[in-house]
Amino acid sequence: MGLRARALAYTMVAAPLVWMLAVAITVHSAYNEIDELFDSQLVRIARQVQTLLPSASIGQLALGGAEPLAPAGSAAGAADLKDLSVAVWNAEGQVLMADREGVTLPRLPDAAGFRDLQVGSADWRVYYLQSSHGRWLVAVGQSLHERDELVGGLLLAQILPWLLMLPLLLLVMGAALRSALQPLASLSQALAQRDPQGLDPLPAAELPPDLRPLVEAMNGLFARIDNTLARERRFTADAAHELRTPLAGLRAQWDAARLQGGPPGAGLDKIGQGLDRLARLVQQMLALARVEHLEHLGPVQAVDWPAVVATVVDGLWPQAEAAGVDIEVLDLAADTLPLQGDAALLGVLLRNLLDNALRHAPRGSTVTLQGGPGRLSVLDRGPGVTPEQLARLGDRFYRPEGQAGSGSGLGLSIVRRIAALHGLAVQWGPRADGPGFAVQIRRA
Missing domain, CATH: 1.10.287 (Helix Hairpins)
Known part of the structure; x- marks a missing residue:
């Protein structure tokens, strides 16, 4: 699935969820506001009826009598009087006044305030108001269907425009995503044409x-x-x-x-x-x-330098005998140059250093491999090199002129690269204690 299709799919899932959360918050807020509005109306009507009762000529309505005529045509406006009712009872429980729906309201002698009741087959919210002298009880009720209908209308007013605008929203988002992803498309095209x-x-x-x-x-x-x-x-x-x-x-x-x-x-x-x-x-x-x-080493482990040195020296011993040169190992311990690394590559490094020393050491001399804290040195008694030659040592395929020993000119290049992979530094130059050449490996 492409980025554009994925973004549209995420929007199609996320937008309705966010919208439904917003609708739920709106419905809850609307119910609170509508309840507050209609409850205030019920209280106001009940108090007005109670205020008019002392001056009114009150008689019990005949339940089977003629019903009052409702306004005809547009005179009724949008009113639905069936969802609102008023009833008044005296202390003996007789109905003093009631409209058509009020006769169905239950009389609760001890009631005061709001009650949510089942009247017939509908849910009603009724407000009861007791007179101060106990002569009558006023009840004003409203069907909860009226409130649900109002909230449903508000909900429909939010859902319908959103559903109608959804295709346009997707078109606009598609165009916006196409414009936003244009740099990525241009980059892909530039790479494809390279x-x-x-x-x-x-x-x-x-x-x-x-x-x-x-x-x-x-x-x-x-x-x-x-x-x-x-x-x-x-x-x-x-x-x-x-x-x-x-x-x-x-x-x-x-x-x-x-x-x-x-x-x-x-x-x-x-x-x-x-x-x-x-x-x-x-x-x-x-x-x-x-x-x-190699950009970096693979899995590494603690290097056992005595084992590495023993393997390399054993492999070079026939060459040393043929050249008439002894190999001497001094001060080598397990903690010589403690290091985590590749033992095979370090063996190649050490083999190149000793092979180079054996090729240039005169017959009857000694090549010394010497350990020490954080360092490892290879020393020979060869003719050494001039300062000009020293500056070029380590270049690939470089062999100083005048040397009798044959070589490829790659040994020191290999040594320097393996040392760099292990975070080590390589230094070489003339020996300080006499003629010869010295190479030292230490921590960088």
């Missing part, structure tokens, strides 16, 4: 205040999508450039091995090294692509 690559922000200044949060949220989404696509394009361009070099090298080594006349062992070794480099590059690119697309 080019798939069009991620420019939508103008929000001229929109109604209710639509601005929606448009601002959409603009934020467009910005995030644009950043993601820019990263994808940059990653694809970098990957194509970086993959071209090892593939060209492999092709050249294969041609050299195929054309040389001697044993192919040396050529095949170079091809194997190229394949290893290519496999590592693809692995690092996949890891970077994975962490680059």
Whole structure:
């Protein structure tokens, strides 16, 4: 159901409910006002009759006698005398005076004030007035049908115009809703006509205040999508450039091995090294692509750093033996860098740091993994980097010139991204206690 149809449906349900509540309040108020008006009339008539009784020549009316003639034609106006009656009794209970309807009123000797009675088959409201000396009792009554009829007329006067105006109300509301929802329709049309690559922000200044949060949220989404696509394009361009070099090298080594006349062992070794480099590059690119697309971590849990470090060191031990480098773990405890996070990603972070240190550490040296309160450090005794190279470390596919170790130039980029996802900061630079390089992870 569309917004316009839903709003009209809600109005069709809510309007009658509100109207019925208003009618109920009006009916209650009308009954109070009408009761007050007619009760005042009954009291006034009773007092006037009692005032005239001492000077009147009163005799009992003959019940079977001739009835008084009612005014004919328009002389009666809109009066309905059958709904009003007057009766007077003396102390002995004899009827001193009564109109045609008054003879049916019951005599209640001790009554004073208003009584709601059943007279015949109709409900009546009767006012009894006792004389001060007890010589007579005056009763003035009115049929409640008269009051109900008046309230019913008022109710009909409210219901009928509302029912007659309901179609016009729906037409006006439909037009009003169409006009009110026009900015939303224009926004939908603008989005439908957009080019798939069009991620420019939508103008929000001229929109109604209710639509601005929606448009601002959409603009934020467009910005995030644009950043993601820019990263994808940059990653694809970098990957194509970086993959071209090892593939060209492999092709050249294969041609050299195929054309040389001697044993192919040396050529095949170079091809194997190229394949290893290519496999590592693809692995690092996949890891970077994975962490680059994460906006935030999924379910996290307490990180057991000793277990993470043990797993990573065991996996890198063959590489350390081949490079002739020892791995040293110092001051590592369960509370080292207490953190809630993803242990698998933190293992990737630590593996990249240690792998980088092993590639640049000289044979016979030691790579140190050192824990501490709120920090974790990886130190090596490699040649270090110049200040110019230090400024570019962490850029994707950047490898300082003159380094003998092979690499993809993605390790520190991956480390920095995983640390950012965990709210950690990464610092690197020359060691303070001598030659070498140091990387420290701490709370941001």
